Amino acid sequence: LRVMSAISQVLRMLRMLPSAMAVAAPGVGPWLARRRWTREEGTLTLPGLHGKVEVLRDTWGVPHIFASDEHDLFFAQGYVHGQDRLWQLEMGRRLVDGRLATLLGPMGVSADQFLRTMGLRHMAEQAWAQVDPEARAILEAYSAGINARIAAEPLPYEFTVMNAAPTPWTPVDSLARGNLLAMMLGGNHRIELFRARLVAAVGEEVANALLPQNAPETPLIVPKEARLPGLKSVKTMSGLDSVDAVMGDPNIVSGSNNWVVHGQRTKSGQPLLANDVHIPLGMPSTWYENGLHGGRFQHVGFSLPGVPMLIVGHNGKVAWGMSNLGPDTQDFYIEKLDDPKAPKQYLYQGTWHDLHVRREEIPVKGGAPVVMEVRSTRHGPLMNVVMADELKGSEPLALKWAHTECQPLINAVLKLNLATDWESFRDAMKRWEGPGQNFVYADTAGNIGFQATGKIPIRQGHQGLIPMPGWTGDAEWTGFIPFEELPASFNPPAGYAATANNKITSDDYPHLIAHNWFPGYRAKRITDLLEAGTQHTVGTMRDIQAETYSLPAEALRPYFLAAALPADDLQRQAVDALKAWDLRCEPEAVGATVFQAWYIEVLRKLLQHKLEPSLVKEYLQGQYERHGSLHMPFVISLMSQPDSDWWDDPKTPEKETRDDILRAALGVATAWLVKTYGPKPEAWAWGQVHQLTYAHQTLGGPAIPGPIRRVFNSRPVPARGDNYSVDGASFLWSHPFKVVHGTALRMIVDMADLSRSVSIHAPGQTEHLFHKHRDDLMELNRKVEFHPMLHTRQAVEQHREATLTLTPAVALAK
Numbered sequence: 018l019r020v021m022s023a024i025s026q027v028l029r030m031l032r033m034l035p036s037a038m039a040v041a042a043p044g045v046g047p048w049l050a051r052r053r054w055t056r057e058e059g060t061l062t063l064p065g066l067h068g069k070v071e072v073l074r075d076t077w078g079v080p081h082i083f084a085s086d087e088h089d090l091f092f093a094q095g096y097v098h099g100q101d102r103l104w105q106l107e108m109g110r111r112l113v114d115g116r117l118a119t120l121l122g123p124m125g126v127s128a129d130q131f132l133r134t135m136g137l138r139h140m141a142e143q144a145w146a147q148v149d150p151e152a153r154a155i156l157e158a159y160s161a162g163i164n165a166r167i168a169a170e171p172l173p174y175e176f177t178v179m180n181a182a183p184t185p186w187t188p189v190d191s192l193a194r195g196n197l198l199a200m201m202l203g204g205n206h207r208i209e210l211f212r213a214r215l216v217a218a219v220g221e222e223v224a225n226a227l228l229p230q231n232a233p234e235t236p237l238i239v240p241k242e243a244r245l246p247g248l249k250s251v252k253t254m255s256g257l258d259s260v261d262a263v264m265g266d267p268n269i270v271s272g273s274n275n276w277v278v279h280g281q282r283t284k285s286g287q288p289l290l291a292n293d294v295h296i297p298l299g300m301p302s303t304w305y306e307n308g309l310h311g312g313r314f315q316h317v318g319f320s321l322p323g324v325p326m327l328i329v330g331h332n333g334k335v336a337w338g339m340s341n342l343g344p345d346t347q348d349f350y351i352e353k354l355d356d357p358k359a360p361k362q363y364l365y366q367g368t369w370h371d372l373h374v375r376r377e378e379i380p381v382k383g384g385a386p387v388v389m390e391v392r393s394t395r396h397g398p399l400m401n402v403v404m405a406d407e408l409k410g411s412e413p414l415a416l417k418w419a420h421t422e423c424q425p426l427i428n429a430v431l432k433l434n435l436a437t438d439w440e441s442f443r444d445a446m447k448r449w450e451g452p453g454q455n456f457v458y459a460d461t462a463g464n465i466g467f468q469a470t471g472k473i474p475i476r477q478g479h480q481g482l483i484p485m486p487g488w489t490g491d492a493e494w495t496g497f498i499p500f501e502e503l504p505a506s507f508n509p510p511a512g513y514a515a516t517a518n519n520k521i522t523s524d525d526y527p528h529l530i531a532h533n534w535f536p537g538y539r540a541k542r543i544t545d546l547l548e549a550g551t552q553h554t555v556g557t558m559r560d561i562q563a564e565t566y567s568l569p570a571e572a573l574r575p576y577f578l579a580a581a582l583p584a585d586d587l588q589r590q591a592v593d594a595l596k597a598w599d600l601r602c603e604p605e606a607v608g609a610t611v612f613q614a615w616y617i618e619v620l621r622k623l624l625q626h627k628l629e630p631s632l633v634k635e636y637l638q639g640q641y642e643r644h645g646s647l648h649m650p651f652v653i654s655l656m657s658q659p660d661s662d663w664w665d666d667p668k669t670p671e672k673e674t675r676d677d678i679l680r681a682a683l684g685v686a687t688a689w690l691v692k693t694y695g696p697k698p699e700a701w702a703w704g705q706v707h708q709l710t711y712a713h714q715t716l717g718g719p720a721i722p723g724p725i726r727r728v729f730n731s732r733p734v735p736a737r738g739d740n741y742s743v744d745g746a747s748f749l750w751s752h753p754f755k756v757v758h759g760t761a762l763r764m765i766v767d768m769a770d771l772s773r774s775v776s777i778h779a780p781g782q783t784e785h786l787f788h789k790h791r792d793d794l795m796e797l798n799r800k801v802e803f804h805p806m807l808h809t810r811q812a813v814e815q816h817r818e819a820t821l822t823l824t825p826a827v828a829l830a831k
Contacts, residue, residue: 036178040786041724050786053171055100057819063165066092066825073308075816077804078782078790081308081317088158090311091325093823095162095186098305101783102322103166104175105301107183108714109323110190113197114138118381120179120715126379126387130403133377134391135200135418141193144425148192152431156188159325174786175715194323195426202452205481206347206400206416208533213349213483215632223627226663227636229647230482230532273340274562274743276515276543277457277465279508280769284552287769288459291558292329292338295745296761300711300731301784301791304762306776308807313435317808319762319778324427326434329764331774333808335436336459336766340516344453344473345531346419348494350396350487351412360413363394364488370395396487397421414484419472419497423450439466439507446470447500453530455516459768467514469504469521472497473530482532498528513547515540517743536650538568538741555773558765563801564743565602569649570612574600576656577615580679588687590698591615602742604704604735610754611701613739614690617750618682620648623655623663637751646740704735709746709756711780711795731780731792734799744801763803772812775803 040046057074070084070093080097084090099106111117115133117125148156163186176182208228215224275292283289296303307327309316318330329338354360355369362369372392379387392399396415432445442458446468449456453471458464474494479485485492504521506514517539522530546561547553578596583589591611598608624633636648655663659675666673694700712718713729721729736746736756746759762778779798782790797803807813 041728047787053174054785055170060822062824062826064826065161070823072821073813073817074819076818079306081813084311087312091155091158092162095159096166098322099163099166104173113193122382129379134398134403137196138193141189148425149428152427155325160186160188191324199420199452202341205345274517275338275340275457277459278553279465279512280463282512282551284554285769288465290336290459290766293562293763294761298759300713302778304778317806326430331766338457340455342453342455344471345481348417348481349484350415351484352415353488354413366490420451423472461768466507515543539743542743555765565738567600569741570600572653580676591687602739606703607698607701609703614686618686622678707736707754708733709736771808774806776806777803
């Protein structure tokens with residue numbers, strides 16, 4: 018079967034080659050691609066509009082929509098989303114629906130099975146009845162706009178290469194897009210399983226050290242039923258990995274920053290709000306800039322293709338930004354079934370209950386449909402078959418997810434967009450049940466605020482750290498944290514509020530939000546810089562967003578240098594570079610590369626002392642949400658324990674100490690740098706080794722021939738920052754130093770004068786091949802430079818590049 022699958026993949030690739038190679042041919046490619054570009058000038062007549070709409074595109078490709086009513090405003094937003102991102106919309110929809118195999122053939126089945134089991138589309142269909150009437154009308158107008166674009170203009174070239182065609186967009190497609198966002202930002206299923214595997218393999222003490230809890234005073238109690246011996250043999254998570262291969266692991270190692278500063282700390286005396294969102298980076302951008310002008314909307318900011326309105330931005334009165342709260346909203350339950358091979362019932366509190374069964378049929382391009390049955394207990398779907406081959410015969414695991422009980426996100430998005438003060442803003446936040454976020458707020462009246470959101474479970478009899486017995490009823494959720502008890506602050510005495518995926522609650526907070534917050538290095542650097550000034554401006558906000566100072570290196574470098582005994586000239590040069598480094602991860606810094614390589618080898622040796630090779634590999638891959646960063650505080654703490662048994666290699670007769678390991682790691686790291694980048698330290702500069710390529714989601718991967726990849730992907734660019742800096746650009750510890758995760762957008766809003774507000778995202782506004790706005794924002798973003806957030810018609814006219822007028826096909830009778 019695997020051979021046949023590989024053959025079918027090769028044949029599919031060969032069928033793609035003629036059209037893909039044509040667009041890669043010099044001279045021919047741009048000509049072919051331009052034929053697929055959409056209209057930006059002139060007039061288009063479209064059925065479904067009430068009146069005339071003007072779409073003014075500025076110098077940076079941002080469309081500012083001016084409409085006479087809200088129906089036409091969101092029809093036009095759907096139209097421009099479809100103009101610039103139709104392939105992204107189609108790929109996202111097939112992903113969330115579990116229909117990748119309709120494009121990719123058998124290689125897409127594994128991801129489809131996982132996503133069908135999660136039921137994102139199924140949840141969206143059920144949620145449609147809960148959508149508020151106003152939000153329903155906006156979704157319908159927006160969907161009509163996308164469909165008008167599909168009918169009126171050429172399809173992007175990707176549809177030809179993949180031999181695909183779009184189907185009409187529906188409001189439920191937009192709701193499902195919100196569910197995908199919730200899954201990307203609100204899950205901890207991977208880390209829960211990985212912790213259980215560590216406990217099964219090496220015990221609780223080692224597991225807690227490598228995946229430290231933020232409340233270490235609370236012991237991890239593992240009942241014998243939860244020790245899951247079946248997890249010991251698991252080597253891969255095939256279903257999860259196949260999803261990540263398409264959309265990128267959403268929470269590899271980093272996250273977003275946001276902060277808001279009160280007028281008491283600004284030069285103008287009015288608030289400043291800053292937000293930079295860190296996510297996996299690809300071609301095109303996840304985000305899309307929009308100006309929306311019509312009815313109650315006078316907005317500018319960032320939208321998500323597939324969803325109407327704005328997700329972050331300002332409406333002339335209120336500005337808001339977001340970062341991921343990362344609450345623990347998922348738990349695995351170990352179930353008892355009547356028949357492990359063909360189960361029909363599960364046990365709960367002494368009684369057998371029928372499994373809920375949902376039949377799913379997955380269409381497969383070039384093959385027969387794959388039929389699957391999703392079986393669920395009271396806790397959720399059984400996940401064994403769709404997560405890993407090795408789990409098929411393991412203990413039955415059901416996944417419970419709070420999002421299944423959340424109201425549609427679109428209701429909150431509408432309330433948020435229309436907020437005019439703190440009270441109406443909080444009313445919107447109350448409806449934002451998933452994914453859980455940190456929101457910062459500012460208004461033109463001079464107020465600032467912070468609000469955490471999310472439907473976060475209250476647990477009984479467990480901590481949500483590992484799978485628990487599901488048949489006893491002793492580890493259930495008893496409800497959700499009331500909105501009024503979620504962390505919030507209005508005009509805080511400090512004069513600012515800032516978040517960076519760090520722990521946001523004090524130790525006496527009565528509820529559990531999460532165990533695995535991101536280490537607080539970004540948050541500390543941000544707050545230190547905010548507290549250092551009382552005359553903040555847009556410029557100082559920019560400087561904080563551009564910060565690449567390494568607090569971990571500040572803590573570790575003294576130990577590294579004190580232990581160093583260079584064995585040759587190259588090791589001496591490496592030590593000298595680290596000694597001379599200013600601790601900023603800037604492109605020219607050789608010391609940054611030496612530090613990172615040295616640290617990775619130290620970490621690898623510590624892991625090898627306690628874990629078998631397969632677990633070392635998986636831990637270094639860092640693909641289990643925040644665990645990819647949790648080791649740094651642990652390693653720093655070990656430095657003050659030079660004789661800890663963590664430093665000792667059990668495979669040698671002598672007892673190694675901290676300095677022994679640091680010296681050995683220097684030798685291995687230097688040899689690796691020489692082998693990988695050459696013997697001249699100037700070739701080790703951070704920007705030469707730490708680079709980012711915005712890869713096309715479908716045609717940019719390693720399986721695609723190089724000439725095609727080079728057309729569909731961006732060029733490699735040097736990346737500033739690292740996994741822990743404010744300006745973050747993260748890499749996997751197992752694959753240094755290729756950037757997989759970084760800053761996708763930046764925004765700074767000046768409430769004293771909204772015309773001074775600035776924004777940027779990357780690589781560009783459009784997905785169209787060879788279009789100037791496909792990657793024209795990439796260099797600005799790399800340098801932490803911006804363009805103005807144009808808010809008024811006058812400002813847009815001053816930077817206008819093109820005007821497209823949309824007119825109704827039939828004039829409506831008055």
